[in-house]
Amino acid sequence: MLKSCVAWLTPLHSNVRDNHQRRMYFHLLHGRLPQSRKICSHARKLKATKHKNQLEGVKHAGRYHPPWFSVAPMMEFTDNHYRTLARIISKHSWLYTEMVVAETIVHQQHNLDRFLAFPSEQHPIVLQLGGSNLDNLSKAAELANNYGYDEINLNCGCPSGKVAGHGCFGVRLMLDPKFVGEAMSAIAAKCDVPVSVKCRIGLDDHDSYNELCEFIYTVASLSPTKHFIIHARKALLNGITPAENRKIPPLKYEYYFGLLRDFPELQFTLNGGITSIGQVNAARKQGAHGVMLGRAAYHKYELSVVFDKIAWSPQYACLGSGFPLCSKML
């Protein structure tokens, strides 16, 4: 849709075209496309759906507090035991579960506590779902709703062969933003809490900033999703291991800061390669809504203690090198 809407802008100089395009995302998301623009029928449909979803989103509005500091979902790491320890270390961080595949929840209905129960001290806690079957994602959200998670998240970033390869979910979902929008809408309809998406900045050759914008725009238009966690590197589905996929593709924080600028009504959490208090403070000073730590939260657990202090004690907020996290902007 977006491509056809902006196709007529192509002869313009690329900077000018990019500005037009950004404004277009903004206007489309707000339902305020300038009258002089020709809106294709697809865009009209999106506007109508958007209005419906905005109304649905209202029921979540009162409880919507995206986290400023969170511990990332990590398979075989952020299990119940780790999260209990993490909560003792850090009183305020939001804790994410490991990814739980929707089919596991649906097929283990007699055994749900094993996958979904957690002690109440772990609040605020987010359940991360994985999957690509709309019915199962919706059913899983419904079953999980009884457990009282604070947010339900969909994994659109995992590059592992089992998940993005045979499973056709994880980061592969970024190729089908419309499906993700519908899935998020289905999940949101079955739970009483906000929903969020965790994604990469792209995958393989689908790594342009515009493609990322199209993904965010489509998902936010089709569903009440207001919060996106951006792992600021793309995924490579060329057979490298998940661990290599967290090292080899370069970090592009400029994509994250571009999203902050271009989607001012959405909330974005920055993830990937953050390992120090200086980086967290630099990200906040540059306007980041939230920061998520993965490996560093696990391996340098003392950081979580300090992050609590940064959040609540002004004297810690000045720690850091004074350099911005991202000096190159789009």
Ligand SMILES: Cc1cc2nc3c(=O)[nH]c(=O)nc-3n(C[C@H](O)[C@H](O)[C@H](O)COP(=O)(O)O)c2cc1C
């Ligand atoms: C052992 C391990 C398991 C992970 N499992 C998941 C997962 O289940 N879901 C997910 O979205 N990301 C998963 N990730 C990715 C992290 O959530 C995070 O995006 C990534 O590690 C980059 O952040 P970092 O540089 O702070 O570690 C995993 C990472 C690690 C190291």
